[in-house]
Amino acid sequence: MEQIKVELGFDSYVIHVGPGSLAQLSKLRDGMHLSSTALVVTDETVGALYGAQVVEILRQAGFHTEMKAIAPGEESKSLAVAEDLYTKAIEMGLDRLSPIVALGGGVVGDLAGFVAATYMRGVPFIQIPTSLLAQVDSSVGGKVAVNHPLGKNLIGAFYQPRIVLIEPSMLDSLPEREFATGLAELIKHGLIGDSRLFAELQKNDKAIWEKDPVMLTRLVSRSCRIKADVVQQDEREASLRMILNFGHTIGHAVEKAANYKYSHGEAVAIGMHGAARISRDCGLCSQQTVDQVCDILTKYCLPLKVQGCTVRQLEAYLMRDKKTINGKINWVLLNGIGSAVVKNDIPEHIVTKALSQITIES
Known part of the structure; x- marks a missing residue:
């Protein structure tokens, strides 16, 4: 133990x-x-x-x-x-x-x-x-x-x-869909703070899907350590802890706009895809990083796009996000696999472009 x-x-x-x-x-x-x-x-x-x-x-x-x-x-x-x-x-x-x-x-x-x-x-x-x-x-x-x-x-x-x-x-x-929703948070922890965890998730999908107890104990422990390390430095989300919200800004908007049709992990997966695209368009990470994000989400049966709501609906819910201060959204973005940064000066057209790329309105 x-x-x-x-x-x-x-x-x-x-x-x-x-x-x-x-x-x-x-x-x-x-x-x-x-x-x-x-x-x-x-x-x-x-x-x-x-x-x-x-x-x-x-x-x-x-x-x-x-x-x-x-x-x-x-x-x-x-x-x-x-x-x-x-x-x-x-x-x-x-x-x-x-x-x-x-x-x-x-x-x-x-x-x-x-x-x-x-x-x-x-x-x-x-x-x-x-x-x-x-x-x-x-x-x-x-x-x-x-x-x-x-x-x-x-x-x-x-x-x-x-x-x-x-x-x-x-x-x-745990049903497969609910198991996958938790894998989204494991993936998130690898993306924001541990490239080795991300690599382990990439190569061990068979053992993970089989719920191998040794594998799960190791991965869950590692993921908890990542979050614990961040929380110890910033318990009240004044600065560093915000990186734990990677994918959640768009994800919460997806949940609400789609009337909770998507599970939390599915919504966060869509949000991570959108945030990766914003990161690339701001010059923070490469297209290769975006591709890696998309590949691992697909590997674990997580969606990349939201269906049944509009870009305008998502934008409206984004402004209600609790990380929005004085009308500015604190975006958690990627510098690359295993490294995240918080930015609040993202041009509106970049956000709108990313939302349009993760939305199927029909």
Whole structure:
């Protein structure tokens, strides 16, 4: 089992990756000074697979534990569902030392983390990510949020977990499309900060698609280290951490404009394609880099273009991006494979050109 320490002073924590990670649940009360009541937040699909196992481990560790399952999907990441969870926490008698455990993918982690950050001004938060997307991205770094009808993740906070437990075997039940959506974030980490990770993804697609546990443990650990290194230097996204949003500026616009027809990873893949084209047209990277981006996305069955929305729709949602300051979008662009930079002076015609090249309007 791999252990990755995220050094954030008082908010430091450890990410456990590999077979046997769930066993760490039985040790929670040894050193964390937690109350004896725990709420497990999951969705109906994941809860049916792993909920009983997690609840039983917590109960054997001495926690009075209950589980609340939400409907799967992005629609659950709302203030209304958060209010239901607050009600559950109050009815259970959770106090300021009672842990809230997120068992699920990115939606569950974001929602449960937001509730943990705001219930009684903050209670202990534990992450058990069950999707590849959550394991390599949303469970690391402390971003928690719910959506607003006018945009994704507009209501949120930075709130670090006490511990993250990543069990690769949980990926065995993941559908191929959802597995691919997590691979998009692995690819992103290689593109922005680790050319060797990118090369490993290029050559090991067979073992990755077969969900080889040794391969996945290594790649997930490596990806978590990349994100942890960035978060340690810039926890609140003041500067460096913005590079983790590569592909997300266009990606969030794609999600909203296409009414969430595309998964998060699929939308980010389209966004990375668009950002690579902007990078090339700004003279930051070569056509070869764009080709490499397109090739690896295609290799992992990720889309390059969005269908069913217009360039104008995408442009409207871009201006609502939370990285837009004083009307200027902070673009994360590529200098090449493994190197990213943030720019906010990109000419509008270059952005429009790139959007037209990744959009099928019919």
